[in-house]
Amino acid sequence: MRLSLRTRLTLIFAGLFLASGLVLLGLTYVLVDARVPGKVAVFGHASTLDTLIQGNAAGGLAIDEQPFLKTIDGRTISAEEAPAFIEQQQARVRDDTMGMLLPAGVIALLVVGVAAAGIGWLVAGRVLAPLHAVTETARRIATSRDPQLGLRERIALDGPPDEVKELADTFDTMVERLDRSFEGQRRFVANASHELRTPLTLNRALVEVAMHRRTASADVKQLGETLLEINTRHERLINGLLLLARSDTPVLDRTEVDLADVVSHVCATAATEAREAGVELTRSPGEAVTHGDPVLIERLAQNLVENAIRHNLPAGGFARVTSRHGGDGRVVLEVVNSGPVIPPYDIPGLFEPFRRLGAERLVTAKGVGLGLSIVRSVARAHDGDVVATPRDGGGLIVTVTLPA
Numbered sequence: 001m002r003l004s005l006r007t008r009l010t011l012i013f014a015g016l017f018l019a020s021g022l023v024l025l026g027l028t029y030v031l032v033d034a035r036v037p038g039k040v041a042v043f044g045h046a047s048t049l050d051t052l053i054q055g056n057a058a059g060g061l062a063i064d065e066q067p068f069l070k071t072i073d074g075r076t077i078s079a080e081e082a083p084a085f086i087e088q089q090q091a092r093v094r095d096d097t098m099g100m101l102l103p104a105g106v107i108a109l110l111v112v113g114v115a116a117a118g119i120g121w122l123v124a125g126r127v128l129a130p131l132h133a134v135t136e137t138a139r140r141i142a143t144s145r146d147p148q149l150g151l152r153e154r155i156a157l158d159g160p161p162d163e164v165k166e167l168a169d170t171f172d173t174m175v176e177r178l179d180r181s182f183e184g185q186r187r188f189v190a191n192a193s194h195e196l197r198t199p200l201t202l203n204r205a206l207v208e209v210a211m212h213r214r215t216a217s218a219d220v221k222q223l224g225e226t227l228l229e230i231n232t233r234h235e236r237l238i239n240g241l242l243l244l245a246r247s248d249t250p251v252l253d254r255t256e257v258d259l260a261d262v263v264s265h266v267c268a269t270a271a272t273e274a275r276e277a278g279v280e281l282t283r284s285p286g287e288a289v290t291h292g293d294p295v296l297i298e299r300l301a302q303n304l305v306e307n308a309i310r311h312n313l314p315a316g317g318f319a320r321v322t323s324r325h326g327g328d329g330r331v332v333l334e335v336v337n338s339g340p341v342i343p344p345y346d347i348p349g350l351f352e353p354f355r356r357l358g359a360e361r362l363v364t365a366k367g368v369g370l371g372l373s374i375v376r377s378v379a380r381a382h383d384g385d386v387v388a389t390p391r392d393g394g395g396l397i398v399t400v401t402l403p404a
Contacts, residue, residue, distance in 0.1 A: 009128075013120035014113060021109040029102060130157055130164040134171055141175065151179035189242075196238050204231050237370070254292050254382075259301075259323035259333050259402075260285035262294075266301045267321055270309060279312045279319055279337075281305075286324040288331035290402040292382040297402075300378040301333060303371040304398055308337035317395070330384075330401045339395040347388050347396075351376045375400065 003011075077085050137155045144153075154175065157168035210216060211224035263285040274281035290297070301321070308319035317338035326332035351372045372388075375398075379386045384402035391397050 009124040010117055010121045013124070014117035017116040017120075018109065018113045021113065025102075025105045025109060028105065130159060130168060133157060134164075134168050138171070151175055151182060194242075197235075200231055200235055200238070204228065207231065255294060257290055257292055257294050257297050259288040259290065259297070259331055262298050262301050263321050263323045263333070266298065266305050269302070270305045273306075274309050274319065277309050277312065278316050279309050280317070281309065282318065282320050284320070284322040284324075286322065288323040288325055288333070288404070290331050290382070290404060292402065296378045296381065300375050300400065303375050304333070304335040304400070307371050307398075308335050308396075312337050312339045312395070325404065326401060329404050331404045333400040333402070335396075335398045336391060337395045338391070338393070341394045342390050342396060344390055347390065350388065351386075372398075 134155055134157070137153060141151060141153055154172045155168045156172065157165055159165050207224045207227045211221050211228075213220075216224075263283050267281055267283040271281060305319065305321060308321075312319060319335065319337040322332075322334045322336075324332050324334075372386075376386050379400050379402065382402050384400060386398065386400045388396050388398045
C-alpha cells in the first residue's frame with residue numbers, strides 16, 4: 001500500500017522525534033547512574049559511632065546492648081548487622097531509582113511521541129493543503145467531459161509568495177497556454193475547412209459548365225468527370241475534418257437514440273453501393289437505446305458500413321451489421337465483414353487519421369483515411385469505445401460500445 005505524502009511526513013517527523021527522545025533518555029540514564037553514589041554514609045548516635053570507630057581501630061569492640069540503628073518499622077539493627085543492612089538498603093535504593101527511571105522515561109517518551117505525531121499530522125496537512133488544491137484542479141481538468149471548458153479552469157491560489165504559490169502560478173500559466181493552443185488549433189481547422197469549401201464549390205460549378213457545353217468534346221467530358229471525382233474526394237476530406245474536429249469535443253446535449261433505427265437507416269442507404277460492389281449486406285437491428293447526438297452516431301455507423309463495403313475484397317464478400325444490448329449498462333454496435341487478412345499489429349494504425357491499410361494514396365481513391373478516426377472520436381465523445389479484431393479468414397470485426 002502506497003502511503004500518502006502527508007502520512008510519510010508525519011512518520012518522518014514522529015520517527016525523528018522518537019529517535020531524539022531515545023538518545024536523550026539514554027543520556028539521562030547514564031548521567032543519573034553516574035550521580036547515584038555507590039556508597040551511602042549512614043549515621044547513628046554520635047557517641048555510638050565514635051565508640052564503633054575506636055573499637056574497630058583497637059581490634060573490635062562490642063557495644064553493650066545499645067542499638068546502632070532502628071528502622072522505620074521498629075526493627076533494631078545491631079552493630080554487627082549494620083554494614084550488611086546498609087549495603088542492602090543502598091542496593092535497593094539504587095535499583096529502585098534506576099528501575100523507575102527507564103520505564104517512566106519510556107512511557108513519557110511514548111506519550112509525547114504520540115502527541116508529536118498528532119501535531120505533525122496537523123502541520124503536514126496545513127502545509128500540504130495548497131498542493132491538494134493543485135491536485136484537485138488538475139484532476140478536474142483531466143476528467144472534464146468538455147476539455148475546452150476544463151482548460152479554462154485555474155487554481156488562483158492565495159497566500160504568501162512561497163514555493164507552493166510559485167508552483168500553482170506556474171501550473172495556471174501552463175494550462176492557459178494549453179487552452180490557447182487547443183483553441184487556436186480548433187479554430188484553424190474549422191476556419192480552414194470552411195474557407196476551402198468555397199473554391200471547391202466554384203470549381204465544381206466551372207467544371208460542370210464546361211462539360212455541358214454543346215461544343216465540349218469527349219476528351220473534355222472525360223476530363224471533367226475525373227475533375228469532379230477529385231473534387232468530390234476533396235469535399236469528403238473537408239467534411240471529414242470538420243466532423244473530426246467536432247467529434248473531439250464530448251457531447252453534452254444528448255437525446256435518446258435507438259441503434260436499431262440507425263442500423264436500419266444506414267444499411268438501407270448503403271444497399272445500392274453494396275450491390276454494385278458485389279457485397280452481401282445483412283443487418284440484425286436489435287433494440288439498443290443510448291443517449292447522444294443522433295447525427296454523430298449515424299455518421300459513426302455509416303463510416304463502419306462504408307468501410308466494410310469498400311474494403312471488402314475480392315468481390316462476393318459479406319458485411320453484417322448488428323445492434324444489441326451488451327450487458328453492464330452498455331449497448332453494442334458490431335460490424336463484421338470479409339476481406340483481406342489483416343495482421344493484428346496493423347489494426348491500431350487503422351484508427352489514426354489518414355492511415356490506410358495496403359492502399360496507395362491515389363487521388364481517385366474513395367476514402368480519405370478518416371473513417372475509423374471519426375468512429376473512435378465519436379465513440380469517445382459519447383463515453384464509449386471501439387475495438388477492432390481480425391476475423392478468421394480475413395476481414396475485421398469492429399465493436400462499438402456505448403452507454404445504455
